[in-house]
Amino acid sequence: xxxxxQLGSHVSVSEGALVLLRCNYSSSVPPYxxxxxxYPNQGLQLLLxxxxxxxxxxxxxxxxxxxxxxxxxxxxxxxxxxxxxxxEYFCAVTTNTGGFKTIFGAGTRLFVKA
Amino acid sequence: DAMVIQxxxxxxTQFGKPVTLSCSQxxxxxxxxxxxxxxxxxxxxxxxxxxKDFNNEADTPDNFQSRRPNTxxxxxxxxxxxxxxxxxxxxxxxxxLSPGYNEQFFGPGTRLTVL
Numbered sequence: 175x176x177x178x179x180q181l182g183s184h185v186s187v188s189e190g191a192l193v194l195l196r197c198n199y200s201s202s203v204p205p206y207x208x209x210x211x212x213y214p215n216q217g218l219q220l221l222l223x224x225x226x227x228x229x230x231x232x233x234x235x236x237x238x239x240x241x242x243x244x245x246x247x248x249x250x251x252x253x254x255x256x257x258x259x260x261x262e263y264f265c266a267v268t269t270n271t272g273g274f275k276t277i278f279g280a281g282t283r284l285f286v287k288a
Numbered sequence: 289d290a291m292v293i294q295x296x297x298x299x300x301t302q303f304g305k306p307v308t309l310s311c312s313q314x315x316x317x318x319x320x321x322x323x324x325x326x327x328x329x330x331x332x333x334x335x336x337x338x339x340k341d342f343n344n345e346a347d348t349p350d351n352f353q354s355r356r357p358n359t360x361x362x363x364x365x366x367x368x369x370x371x372x373x374x375x376x377x378x379x380x381x382x383x384x385l386s387p388g389y390n391e392q393f394f395g396p397g398t399r400l401t402v403l
Contacts, residue, residue, distance in 0.1 A: 183328075206387040206388075206390075208391070210394075215376075215396075215397070215399065216396050216397065217292070217294075217378050217379075217380070217394030217395050217396045217397050218331070218378070218380075218392070218394040219394065220391055220392070220393075223391060225387065225388060262328075264330060264331075268387050268390055273343075273385065274385040274386050274387070274390060275333070275385075276333075276390060276392060278330040278331055279330060280329070280330050281328070281329070281330055283328070
């Protein structure tokens with residue numbers, strides 16, 4: 175069965191530093207992967223998605239993620255953190271077990287220090 | 289702008305008093321989802337509609353029901369809220385279920401408090 179694991183429930187970076195949020199997936203078929211962001215007291219918003227077209231996926235707000243099949247990873251990065259990036263980030267995968275379903279990881283909360 | 293709207297944003301109810309949460313969409317999407325999200329946790333899918341077809345998750349309690357009277361609206365009914373049902377409830381939509389069509393668009397959520 176497909177699943178995602180997000181390493182680190184909390185990540186703290188300084189403003190201007192590299193952001194790296196880790197996501198590893200488990201899938202026996204080519205996966206469809208997503209990163210969503212959730213700001214406090216709001217719904218989730220799609221940052222980017224991997225649909226097997228290109229391994230490096232660019233998203234909104236300067237984020238990008240690279241699909242690495244050999245490492246079964248889909249880590250989210252941003253070269254320079256901004257205070258407004260502080261939020262909860264969820265990695266997700268589409269499963270196909272008894273019908274298609276999106277499975278979310280446990281989430282990583284990003285803190286940005288001034 | 290096309291969007292997903294949830295009303296109310298904050299709902300307070302009493303233990304055991306039925307409550308209904310509302311979701312509407314202007315995206316004309318086929319699929320509407322209801323998620324429960326507790327603090328610092330991932331959203332947990334309760335059920336979804338594909339058009340009029342209702343799909344309940346196996347572990348969703350019977351206390352939770354849903355209605356979709358038309359394409360645009362979907363309701364979450366909690367028949368007898370318990371303290372453990374206090375959470376953020378998220379509505380989402382997607383064009384379809386299969387990859388390439390299942391990007392989900394979320395509403396802002398309704399935060400439910402049970403007294």
